[in-house]
Amino acid sequence: MTQQGLLYYFPSKEELLNAALDIRDQRDVVPRPIPWEGLEFLDGIVERICRWRQEPEMVGMFTLLLVENLGDHAPLRDRLETRYDLVHKEYADGIRAAQASGTARGDIDPDLKAIEIIAFLNGLETSWLLKPSLPVEDVAAAWRDSQVAQMTAGLRNHRPDLSSAHE
Incomplete structure (x- = not known):
């Protein structure tokens, strides 16, 4: 596509970046x-x-857009912060549901654990971008298994269901 064609569909850089984020959000x-x-x-x-x-x-x-838009008045800041809040809620709600069903310890703070999960993902993402040969699938599976073990430690009748997404 030519620069003129691109400008026809996306008159500003912000509109182009939002369209790219829309595609990412739809997929994942x-x-x-x-x-x-x-x-x-x-x-x-x-x-x-x-x-x-x-x-x-x-x-x-x-990752690049996130870093470039950390400033208070950055053009994508609000959108990225809203996305963070949605993902945080998704993970915290998952923990709350597990606690309600008795499959996770009740003494875990779901909001703090959700922040920990996001921090892990951000760190793994950066590490993988720097070194694409990292076995992220294996790291992710091992991380999940350790999270399940930590969040279920001491529960009676817990049967870990550790499916392996990459096998």
Whole structure:
């Protein structure tokens, strides 16, 4: 596409970047209403990570846009902050559902754990972008297993359902 053609469809850089984020959100990010009963949402996170290799440029684009829009008056700041809030809620709700069903310890703060999960994902994403040969699928599966073990430690009758998304 020529620069003129691009400007016809996207008169500003901000509109172009929002369109690119729309595509990414449609494919992968927008939380889906799932009636979780246990820690299945962790499997969804592993599945997302396993899809990174299919579209590494989307992962890189999002990371770059996130860093470029950290300032208070950055053009995409509000959108990225809203996305963060939606993902945080998705993960915290997953933990709350697991607690309600008795498949996660009740002494875990869902909001703090959700922040921890997002921090892990951001760190793994950056590491993988720097070194694409990292076995992120294996790291993700091991991380999920450790999260399940930590969130279920001491529960009676817990049977871990540790499916492996990349096998």
